[in-house]
Amino acid sequence: MSHTTDYIGKPTNRVDGPAKVAGTAKYAAEFSVPNLLYGYVVSSPIAKGKITKIDSAPVLALPGVQQVFSHENVPSLAFLDRSYKDDVAPGGSPFRPLHDAEIKYSMQPVALVVADTFELARYAASILHIEYEEAAHETELVKHIDEAFEPGRGKTGYKPPKSRGNFGKGWKQGVAHMEANYSHHAQHHNPMEMFATTVEWLGDKKLTVYDKTQGVFNSQQYISKIFGLSKDEARVISKYTGGGFGSGLRPQYQLFLAVMASLQLERSVRVSLTREQMFSFGHRPETLQHVAMATAEDGSLTGINHFAVAETSQFEDFTENVVGWTGTLYDCKNVELGYRLSKLDVFSPLDMRAPGAASGSIALEIAMDEMAYAAGLDPLEFRIRNYSDFDQAQNLPYSSKALRKCYAEGAAKFGWEKRTAEPGSMRDGKMLVGWGMGGGIWDASKMPAVVKASLDADGHLTVSSGTNEIGTGTYTIMTQIAAESMGLPIEAVTFVLGDTTLPESPLQGGSWTAASVGNSVVEACTKLGEALLKQAQKMDNPAFKDTKIDDVQFANGQLRLRSDETQAVVLRDLVQASGEPKIEAENSTVLAKLEMLKPPKYSMHAHNAVFVEVKVDPDLMTVHVTRVVNAVAAGRIINPKTARSQVLGSVVWGISSALMEESVMDHRFGRYMNHNYAEYHVPVNADIHDIDVIFVSEEDDKVNPLGIKGLGEVGLLGVAAAVTNAIYHATGKRVRDLPVTIDKLL
Amino acid sequence: MNSFTFTQATAVAGAVQDKAAHDDAAYIGGGTNLIDLMKENVARPTHLIGLKKLGLDTIETLPDGGLRLGALATNADTAWHPEVEKRYPLLNQAILAGASPQLRNMATDGGNLMQRTRCYYFYDLATPCNKREPGSGCSAIGGYNRVCGILGTSDQCIATHPSDMCVALAALDTTVRVSGPNGERTIKFEDFHRLPGDHPERDNTLEPGELITGLDLPAKGFEKNFSYLKLRDRTSYAFALVSVAAALELEGTLIKDARLALGGVAHKPWRDKEAEAMLVGQRATADTFRRVAAKVLENAKGYGANTFKIELAKRAIVRALKQATEMNQVLDTNAFQNSNP
Numbered sequence A: 001m002s003h004t005t006d007y008i009g010k011p012t013n014r015v016d017g018p019a020k021v022a023g024t025a026k027y028a029a030e031f032s033v034p035n036l037l038y039g040y041v042v043s044s045p046i047a048k049g050k051i052t053k054i055d056s057a058p059v060l061a062l063p064g065v066q067q068v069f070s071h072e073n074v075p076s077l078a079f080l081d082r083s084y085k086d087d088v089a090p091g092g093s094p095f096r097p098l099h100d101a102e103i104k105y106s107m108q109p110v111a112l113v114v115a116d117t118f119e120l121a122r123y124a125a126s127i128l129h130i131e132y133e134e135a136a137h138e139t140e141l142v143k144h145i146d147e148a149f150e151p152g153r154g155k156t157g158y159k160p161p162k163s164r165g166n167f168g169k170g171w172k173q174g175v176a177h178m179e180a181n182y183s184h185h186a187q188h189h190n191p192m193e194m195f196a197t198t199v200e201w202l203g204d205k206k207l208t209v210y211d212k213t214q215g216v217f218n219s220q221q222y223i224s225k226i227f228g229l230s231k232d233e234a235r236v237i238s239k240y241t242g243g244g245f246g247s248g249l250r251p252q253y254q255l256f257l258a259v260m261a262s263l264q265l266e267r268s269v270r271v272s273l274t275r276e277q278m279f280s281f282g283h284r285p286e287t288l289q290h291v292a293m294a295t296a297e298d299g300s301l302t303g304i305n306h307f308a309v310a311e312t313s314q315f316e317d318f319t320e321n322v323v324g325w326t327g328t329l330y331d332c333k334n335v336e337l338g339y340r341l342s343k344l345d346v347f348s349p350l351d352m353r354a355p356g357a358a359s360g361s362i363a364l365e366i367a368m369d370e371m372a373y374a375a376g377l378d379p380l381e382f383r384i385r386n387y388s389d390f391d392q393a394q395n396l397p398y399s400s401k402a403l404r405k406c407y408a409e410g411a412a413k414f415g416w417e418k419r420t421a422e423p424g425s426m427r428d429g430k431m432l433v434g435w436g437m438g439g440g441i442w443d444a445s446k447m448p449a450v451v452k453a454s455l456d457a458d459g460h461l462t463v464s465s466g467t468n469e470i471g472t473g474t475y476t477i478m479t480q481i482a483a484e485s486m487g488l489p490i491e492a493v494t495f496v497l498g499d500t501t502l503p504e505s506p507l508q509g510g511s512w513t514a515a516s517v518g519n520s521v522v523e524a525c526t527k528l529g530e531a532l533l534k535q536a537q538k539m540d541n542p543a544f545k546d547t548k549i550d551d552v553q554f555a556n557g558q559l560r561l562r563s564d565e566t567q568a569v570v571l572r573d574l575v576q577a578s579g580e581p582k583i584e585a586e587n588s589t590v591l592a593k594l595e596m597l598k599p600p601k602y603s604m605h606a607h608n609a610v611f612v613e614v615k616v617d618p619d620l621m622t623v624h625v626t627r628v629v630n631a632v633a634a635g636r637i638i639n640p641k642t643a644r645s646q647v648l649g650s651v652v653w654g655i656s657s658a659l660m661e662e663s664v665m666d667h668r669f670g671r672y673m674n675h676n677y678a679e680y681h682v683p684v685n686a687d688i689h690d691i692d693v694i695f696v697s698e699e700d701d702k703v704n705p706l707g708i709k710g711l712g713e714v715g716l717l718g719v720a721a722a723v724t725n726a727i728y729h730a731t732g733k734r735v736r737d738l739p740v741t742i743d744k745l746l
Numbered sequence B: 001m002n003s004f005t006f007t008q009a010t011a012v013a014g015a016v017q018d019k020a021a022h023d024d025a026a027y028i029g030g031g032t033n034l035i036d037l038m039k040e041n042v043a044r045p046t047h048l049i050g051l052k053k054l055g056l057d058t059i060e061t062l063p064d065g066g067l068r069l070g071a072l073a074t075n076a077d078t079a080w081h082p083e084v085e086k087r088y089p090l091l092n093q094a095i096l097a098g099a100s101p102q103l104r105n106m107a108t109d110g111g112n113l114m115q116r117t118r119c120y121y122f123y124d125l126a127t128p129c130n131k132r133e134p135g136s137g138c139s140a141i142g143g144y145n146r147v148c149g150i151l152g153t154s155d156q157c158i159a160t161h162p163s164d165m166c167v168a169l170a171a172l173d174t175t176v177r178v179s180g181p182n183g184e185r186t187i188k189f190e191d192f193h194r195l196p197g198d199h200p201e202r203d204n205t206l207e208p209g210e211l212i213t214g215l216d217l218p219a220k221g222f223e224k225n226f227s228y229l230k231l232r233d234r235t236s237y238a239f240a241l242v243s244v245a246a247a248l249e250l251e252g253t254l255i256k257d258a259r260l261a262l263g264g265v266a267h268k269p270w271r272d273k274e275a276e277a278m279l280v281g282q283r284a285t286a287d288t289f290r291r292v293a294a295k296v297l298e299n300a301k302g303y304g305a306n307t308f309k310i311e312l313a314k315r316a317i318v319r320a321l322k323q324a325t326e327m328n329q330v331l332d333t334n335a336f337q338n339s340n341p
């Protein structure tokens, strides 16, 4: 097979764009099913204690209220913790909604009121009288550093950090040093679309579940195990997701509640959360970090120490790779790393865009800036002097690494060479100007994914896999890859996803979807090509007799001989001649699964370098991020247009982390207090100015056949640090507790 | 949110009567604040009286040269009214510094005066709050009070009035026109909102059942030298941490008349007449402005998370007065603000 059309690598409009713009793209809470009931969740006002009384009677007396579910009447369900574990559950005992009277965190769901209308359910929930017995809670991480412990294996993907060399020795060898503490607060994902599940009761325990999720199979296995449903009984659908950022990686409690209510009432039920309740589950954990570094005369790092303590819940050990990246990104013999957790009365944290790396890179990349100043070096020059050409953490060569190009092309575009080092030395009129930089590293992963390719008698290709579209462009790039593979115009290809009746795909996360599903699309198309060739050979066409798949190509809707392009059959005719409505093929994941068992031969990572300009009002200390250049090395870029959008979004988020975003907890109540869009600040248009995205060329034939490294997360790295570093450069003020709000600069 | 009935009033008298006839009735203008409060169960009216058909949405010039803003004129129509743009640019700037275009299109001028505080605890039924539930305690004191006040606070409540528009209205010496069960009356703007004292549940001096019908701006609009400076956590769609309305009448650099009001710092738009008096007769210099700023904040009290506001307010006053004097907004924070109203 060969690639003769040209979709891969070309900026391509979103194939799902028209549906989204026209409002025909349906989200979980928008599926209208007949005879629907509405559930409204009641949340706990206290952070710890127990429910002593639930006065359901007055609520049940309201005409139209169907049921009030609470721990008092929840049906008996699966017993073992195992049944409540979803695919990415961390170690521990997963939270069970409405399980017992115990309150484990503020805003815990304590009851579900189900009624004929949403409005009635909401009203009924507001008058449901519940009494509590409060117990003392602990939510303040700094007070519990001493109790922090090293987590065991943690959740899938967690790698306990590995130290190397002798940091103490490296520190002593150094001639310049830095040492500082960094912190950032909890953040909530807050996708635009709030969590919702619409369960359609099809009779006899058979359900179609429209869920907001980043993985339909994860939702399916979760409810199957808890409620004892077969796969057939629990079909989960998620065609569009209005943003996930990791919040949809784990099934949220509205899924449990909607399914439970539907099974109990034998009716279709929808449960949607409020914006406030979007603060009642996983979040990026508050993390406290310490970094110390030393450099030799020539600016080379002689030692790095990076230590982090993060919050987790009382019931699960949520782990992420915060400090591990430090051992890879820069060349250094003596690296000491530590990572600990402290249990608090909060809900378990949850992966949030670039989990771990986003937090770690804040400390590491501000520290690199501090170290560069201490060593008297330009921050870019300092990073280049400590460039890692070999992954010392894994003891492996890189499959490819074009970070040098990111530095060079990013700096050139930004005009970095005009920077003067002295803080406060650059001005634009009265405004202080600051230039700062940062960067990061993220895993290039690939998971087994099954894809089916099916060509019908009209010559239309349908490619399907149960992956998800969280706004990243999955529909579009898979359509591009399939069109290119089969030599069809993009209009003749449809990609279908988000349904558990489709072939199984991994969760949409970890920046692995493009590589995992993308390569499987190629494999499935190759299989389909073989089936088509077989059909051609059946048709007594002498030209194709004894030809192998490598002797033919697919182009212009035809199968043709490479050696003689005039020898061709139209693909549509092949299907028609087969007598079947379609010819289909699926890839096999046997090899991909075996591959995962083998130790890796290469260190496979995407990288980026970010350059930021801020302008700061010297009297009022207001900060404006006027320019950002983000240069990314992420292997092959399938669709520069959707890829650019990914990085733009990342930059905006980085600015948000640096300047405004934080879930503020009042520890007296153990409760996040700014639980709405008016007070949980993220940037508005007026906060965002010029953003340049550069994809440096990076060819990689080792990472996977398509050479894709994934883009969902890497673009975020280093942005918050670069903004903070730019503020230092502008003002001479080094803020190490993010976000850098105005009060910290006055 | 509870169930409610709704009537669309067509005459002021009818609206007032309707209100008196119900125990838990509320007037509704644009609903941008009231509906939110109802969704959070902070307000639980059982009857709503719509005001949009009262015919009070006009803006008219008064015989004395002033301008009357109908209570139901929207914030957007008010800001962009030619007379407001030309003669009261301070008001135009203040309104446009608030909320978002969508909200300003819905929000009414009367509703803007009546909007309630954005104190986090006021909005969250899980926490005590004297303003929401008198006697329950003030969670903001000793808690997360970044958005709370530093002037005129009490040990019962330290909330702020969140409006931008009202800061300009205070500076411009507006008169509030109201109609109620006992007929019509006017209230001087400075007397309209109150300090929390021992009754934080009362935001203003409106009597039960009274309806705001209009706002009268005097002829003097300070259209030559003015500035509305708003400092906040993001460039748009955020409430003021501190805002300053400054208006000057200048003869050369000599200050003939001055107005100075602050937002985001107190339970009411904070107008300081003594500070204004300190300005009159002085030269418009940075020194003068600094002295005045120090005076305004003389008795300010920080509560921890909001203590920075004292310093921020001082700097903002100096900057706003400077901008009003020079009327150049070329290269500072305001340039970013105004690039995207």
Ligand SMILES: Cc1cc2nc3c(=O)[nH]c(=O)nc-3n(C[C@H](O)[C@H](O)[C@H](O)COP(=O)(O)OP(=O)(O)OC[C@H]3O[C@@H](n4cnc5c(N)ncnc54)[C@H](O)[C@@H]3O)c2cc1C
Residues within 6 Å of the ligand: A678, B026, B027, B028, B029, B030, B031, B032, B033, B034, B035, B036, B051, B071, B072, B075, B097, B098, B099, B100, B103, B106, B107, B108, B109, B110, B111, B112, B113, B114, B115, B162, B163, B164, B165, B210, B211, B212, B213, B237, B238, B239, B240
């Ligand atoms: C997310 C968000 C951000 C915002 N940001 C800002 C900001 O930055 N700056 C700012 O200034 N404002 C801001 N606002 C507030 C906005 O300006 C007010 O909500 C709006 O002005 C209220 O007007 P309304 O007509 O919608 O009032 P409504 O919600 O209709 O009513 C509010 C109150 O006033 C009463 N009322 C209404 N009209 C009358 C009347 N004629 N007589 C007597 N009582 C009456 C109602 O009974 C109710 O109690 C924001 C609002 C939101 C939701």
Ligand code: SF4
Residues within 6 Å of the ligand: B117, B119, B120, B121, B122, B128, B129, B130, B131, B132, B137, B138, B139, B140, B141, B148, B156, B157, B158, B159, B200
């Ligand atoms: S400051 Fe006022 S509004 Fe806020 S909690 Fe205290 S009493 Fe309530």
